[in-house]
Amino acid sequence: MKLFLFHHCPFCVKAMMAAGYKKLDVEWVFLQNHDVDARIEKVGANMVPILQKDDGSYMAESLDIVAYLDAANSQVPAIAAAKHDQQIKQWLSDSMPLISPLLYPRWLEIELPEFQSSEATAWFTKNKTALISMSFEEALTCTPEFLTKVNSALTQLTWLELPSVRNHQLSYDDINLYPFLRNLTVVKGIEFPSIVRQYIDEVTQLTGTPVYDNVAV
Numbered sequence: 001m002k003l004f005l006f007h008h009c010p011f012c013v014k015a016m017m018a019a020g021y022k023k024l025d026v027e028w029v030f031l032q033n034h035d036v037d038a039r040i041e042k043v044g045a046n047m048v049p050i051l052q053k054d055d056g057s058y059m060a061e062s063l064d065i066v067a068y069l070d071a072a073n074s075q076v077p078a079i080a081a082a083k084h085d086q087q088i089k090q091w092l093s094d095s096m097p098l099i100s101p102l103l104y105p106r107w108l109e110i111e112l113p114e115f116q117s118s119e120a121t122a123w124f125t126k127n128k129t130a131l132i133s134m135s136f137e138e139a140l141t142c143t144p145e146f147l148t149k150v151n152s153a154l155t156q157l158t159w160l161e162l163p164s165v166r167n168h169q170l171s172y173d174d175i176n177l178y179p180f181l182r183n184l185t186v187v188k189g190i191e192f193p194s195i196v197r198q199y200i201d202e203v204t205q206l207t208g209t210p211v212y213d214n215v216a217v
Contacts, residue, residue, distance in 0.1 A: 001019075001024065001025070001026045001027070001051060001052060001053055001054055002026065002027045002028075002029050002051070002052040003015055003016065003019065003027070003028050003029065003049055003050070003051055003052075003065075004029045004030075004031050004038075004039075004042065004048060004049060004050040004051075004052070005028060005029070005030060005031070005048050005049040005050075006030065006031065006033060006048055006112075006114040007030060007112050007113055007114060007210075008103075008107045008112055008114070008183065009048055009049070010179035010180050010182075010183060011048065011049060011062040011179070012048055012049040012062070013179035013182060013183075013209060014049075014062040014063065014066055014175050014176070014179055015049040015051065015062055015065045015066060015069065016028070016049075016207070016209055017066075017170065017174070017175060017178065017179070017203070017207040017209055018065070018066040018069040018070055018079065018170075018207075020206075020207040020208035020209060021079070021170045021206055021207045022069055022070060022072060022073040022076045023073060023075075023076055024069060024072055024073055026051075026069070030113035031048065031114060032114060032115075032116065032117055032119070032120045033114045033115055033120040033121075033123055033124045034117070034119045034120045034122070034123030034124070035120075042058045042060075043058050043059070045060065047060050047061075048060075049062055049065060051065045051068065051069075053068075063175070066079065066172075066175055077167075077169050079169075079170050079171060080166070080169050080170065080171040080172065081171070081172060082171060082172035082173045082176065083161070083171070083173055084159055084161075084173050084177075085172075085173070085176070087159055088173060088176050091153070091156065091157065091177075092177075092180060094153065095150065095180075096180075098146050098149045098150050098153065099146075099150055099180065099183075100128075100131065100132050101132045101134065101139040101142065101146050102139070102143065102146050102147065102150060102184070102187050103183055103184070103186065103187070104124075104128040104129075104131075104132060104136065104139065105136035105137075105139045105140050106186050106187060106217045107124070107186070108121055108124065108125070108136065109217040110186065110212065110215045110217060111215075143187075143189075147187065147189050147190065150184070150187075150190065151190065151191040154190075154191070154192060154193055154196055155193055157193070157195070157196055157199075158195075160195055160196060160199050161173070162195070162198060162199055162202055163199075163202045163203060163206055164202055168202075168206055170206055170207065174203050178199075178200070178203045178207075178209075181196065181199070181200050182200060182203075182204070182209060182211055182212075183212075185200070185211040185212040185213050185216060186212035186215070186216055186217060187216060187217070188216040188217055190216075
């Protein structure tokens with residue numbers, strides 16, 4: 001099987017997590033960020049991740065892919081049901097307007113496979129600066145302001161449940177929250193509360209998902 005994805009995309013990370021946790025032989029294929037046609041020709045829409053199954057057919061929608069991969073190896077415990085779905089949705093709704101201005105400019109400051117052409121970086125810059133209503137230069141200048149607010153938001157994750165207290169079984173809470181916390185490891189100066197850092201480390205080990213601590217900006 002193949003996963004067509006972006007390294008930085010949290011929805012792609014959901015699929016990456018499932019494949020790693022279920023110990024599946026899935027090849028990662030990184031698309032260029034601006035290459036909309038490469039996505040449309042596979043699933044008829046501009047979306048990632050995209051899974052190519054062993055029979056050559058394609059499927060999209062991250063959670064559908066997670067469910068498909070979960071069922072592909074019964075030797076590993078199934079991904080457990082969510083317990084904190086509403087809390088996760090609320091935290092992300094409140095936090096993403098603060099997180100996005102930190103992340104977007106930093107994706108172009110490190111080496112990522114989906115930004116290997118000037119067209120890819122230009123396409124990303126145009127679309128994401130429109131979403132945050134500021135230039136990447138301005139967003140980087142405002143880092144201290146956003147960082148303070150995000151660090152405060154991280155202290156609200158008091159309900160996090162570590163994999164180590166549930167027999168190291170991945171859950172849909174992890175699928176839905178971890179990708180966004182994992183991405184914050186690209187931000188130098190982020191202050192993860194000890195329980196949040198332990199959570200990131202445990203899910204990282206459980207799924208084999210790469211983090212960004214060593215290249216944080």
